[in-house]
Amino acid sequence: EAEVAQSPRYKITEKSQAVAFWCDPISGHATLYWYRQILGQGPELLVQFQDESVVDDSQLPKDRFSAERLKGVDSTLKIQPAELGDSAMYLCASSQFGANTEAFFGQGTRLTVV
Amino acid sequence: AQSVAQPEDQVNVAEGNPLTVKCTYSVSGNPYLFWYVQYPNRGLQFLLKYITGDNLVKGSYGFEAEFNKSQTSFHLKKPSALVSDSALYFCAVRARRGGYNKLIFGAGTRLAVHP
Numbered sequence: 519e520a521e522v523a524q525s526p527r528y529k530i531t532e533k534s535q536a537v538a539f540w541c542d543p544i545s546g547h548a549t550l551y552w553y554r555q556i557l558g559q560g561p562e563l564l565v566q567f568q569d570e571s572v573v574d575d576s577q578l579p580k581d582r583f584s585a586e587r588l589k590g591v592d593s594t595l596k597i598q599p600a601e602l603g604d605s606a607m608y609l610c611a612s613s614q615f616g617a618n619t620e621a622f623f624g625q626g627t628r629l630t631v632v
Numbered sequence: 633a634q635s636v637a638q639p640e641d642q643v644n645v646a647e648g649n650p651l652t653v654k655c656t657y658s659v660s661g662n663p664y665l666f667w668y669v670q671y672p673n674r675g676l677q678f679l680l681k682y683i684t685g686d687n688l689v690k691g692s693y694g695f696e697a698e699f700n701k702s703q704t705s706f707h708l709k710k711p712s713a714l715v716s717d718s719a720l721y722f723c724a725v726r727a728r729r730g731g732y733n734k735l736i737f738g739a740g741t742r743l744a745v746h747p
Binding site for chain 2: 522524549551553558559560561562563566574607609611616617618620621622623624625626628
């Protein structure tokens with residue numbers, strides 16, 4: 519069964535350092551999402567791609583976060599510099615295009631900023 | 633504005649009893665509704681969705697959900713709970729914005745099934 523791949527699974531970084539997460543969506547899925555999930559809360563959408571284009575980044579803290587999906591396939595989310603409040607689970611998901619399609623999630627990256 | 637509310641932080645149920653996890657939504661136009669489950673340190677797993685048609689939707693692991701348009705609700709149900717159903721459950725609504733589809737999640741409900 520096809521899966522969304524994310525790496526690394528766990529990341530510990532010091533504040534003010536740069537950190538990057540990688541996501542490989544299910545083949546053929548045009549829509550890719552990055553969510554942030556703080557412990558005990560629901561996922562919050564950070565950025566949504568349609569192919570290689572950003573279609574929603576309204577909740578992305580653009581002063582420190584960036585995301586790209588250069589060839590419309592895999593994607594990278596970067597934080598520079600990391601802050602203590604960035605500690606969270608970062609989830610990547612993908613779906614086929616369309617309002618009635620479900621999103622499939624990767625295992626997530628657990629980030630701890632110390 | 634589009635939103636999802638899960639009014640219960642936690643639901644406790646005895647094994648073998650029926651369970652209900654509540655969800656209400658607010659969205660412009662026709663809603664597309666989803667339920668996901670999350671186990672510790674894992675991503676979200678899709679359970680079921682409502683797009684159109686029959687108000688009772690059946691999904692994975694014996695779960696079902698009932699769409700009620702007048703009450704703007706989409707409650708998750710299971711006739712007989714298992715201890716292994718204990719997890720975090722999220723309701724989500726697909727909202728349209730600028731021609732694209734923003735998937736918005738509720739805060740989650742922790743389900744605890746006791747032996």
